Amino acid sequence: MDIRTLINKLWNSPPSDVFMAMKKRLLRRDHWNYSIDILRSKKHMNTVYLIDRWERLLRIIDNQYGNENNAEEKFKSKFSFRNKTILELGCGPVLGYAPLAIYNGAKEYYYHEPSLVRSVVESNEVKEKYYRPLYNELRSNYGEKMSFDIFYEKIITLCIPTNFERQDSIDLIISNSVLEHIPRSLINDILSSLFFVLKVDGYFFHSVDFSSHGIGGKGFGSMYSSNRKKEWEDLNLFRMSEMVNLIEGNGFNIIQSTVYRTANIENESLHESWKGYLNDDLIAKTVLLVGSKKLIR
Numbered sequence: 001m002d003i004r005t006l007i008n009k010l011w012n013s014p015p016s017d018v019f020m021a022m023k024k025r026l027l028r029r030d031h032w033n034y035s036i037d038i039l040r041s042k043k044h045m046n047t048v049y050l051i052d053r054w055e056r057l058l059r060i061i062d063n064q065y066g067n068e069n070n071a072e073e074k075f076k077s078k079f080s081f082r083n084k085t086i087l088e089l090g091c092g093p094v095l096g097y098a099p100l101a102i103y104n105g106a107k108e109y110y111y112h113e114p115s116l117v118r119s120v121v122e123s124n125e126v127k128e129k130y131y132r133p134l135y136n137e138l139r140s141n142y143g144e145k146m147s148f149d150i151f152y153e154k155i156i157t158l159c160i161p162t163n164f165e166r167q168d169s170i171d172l173i174i175s176n177s178v179l180e181h182i183p184r185s186l187i188n189d190i191l192s193s194l195f196f197v198l199k200v201d202g203y204f205f206h207s208v209d210f211s212s213h214g215i216g217g218k219g220f221g222s223m224y225s226s227n228r229k230k231e232w233e234d235l236n237l238f239r240m241s242e243m244v245n246l247i248e249g250n251g252f253n254i255i256q257s258t259v260y261r262t263a264n265i266e267n268e269s270l271h272e273s274w275k276g277y278l279n280d281d282l283i284a285k286t287v288l289l290v291g292s293k294k295l296i297r
């Protein structure tokens, strides 16, 4: 990251997030720091944002797909959590969408998150400073569905690490800003494991952030002036077309890919290794990939 971008980033971020990013960088960890320090992260502790993001992303894909007059065609109904067994890839430090799903009637919630620290999730501090305010927010958004004690007990007992040996066991697979972080050497194995566990009539929903994640500036930063052949920080650098090919190559059927956000690129500084890509592929920044296991006609 160049010095201007670094100053910009420091200036625009809450001190707690700056502290955690600096700590990660100084310790040169190649994994995510999900220690009890996450309590200081405005991003991870933002209960309103979690709910709003889920509702917003569903609204976006629904508005791009389906028949206005047929509610069954809408993804919102397919992604209802009620009675579903869900798997979230890379759920982050505090179980990602799990609380939202549990509150709305999910049966079981599996996660595959190599950096999750279970003792942090189960700590009293996280219970009081995250799950309790999140419960209040859920109750206001969706009505009184259960008491806090039941909600919390379900989070602790129903949210467990994924067992990739249980074929056809999952109704919904979801991920938010994860696929772009999985190393190139692992991504096929992960996608094929996801295919194995998804039920024949199950669905997936991946939101993928193809930006530079702040490295070298906003949007794509200095990504396109670097050699794409090398993985970059913790990004695999696959573009939308490659991600689609990887997902379909592992047997999934993509029903809809929605380019939610784009960003400008500077064509003059494009590194040789990016020159074979279509412009649409290079400018796609946030992409929502929705699909199923079986072919839906």
Ligand SMILES: C[S@@+](CC[C@H](N)C(=O)[O-])C[C@H]1O[C@@H](n2cnc3c(N)ncnc32)[C@H](O)[C@@H]1O
Binding pocket: 032, 089, 090, 091, 092, 093, 096, 112, 113, 114, 115, 175, 176, 177, 178, 181, 182, 183, 186, 190
């Ligand atoms: C940008 S964070 C997103 C976290 C969370 N989904 C969110 O939206 O806040 C990327 C996540 O991907 C996870 N991740 C990295 N490699 C992974 C892998 N091989 N399998 C599953 N998750 C992985 C990281 O541990 C990290 O939590």
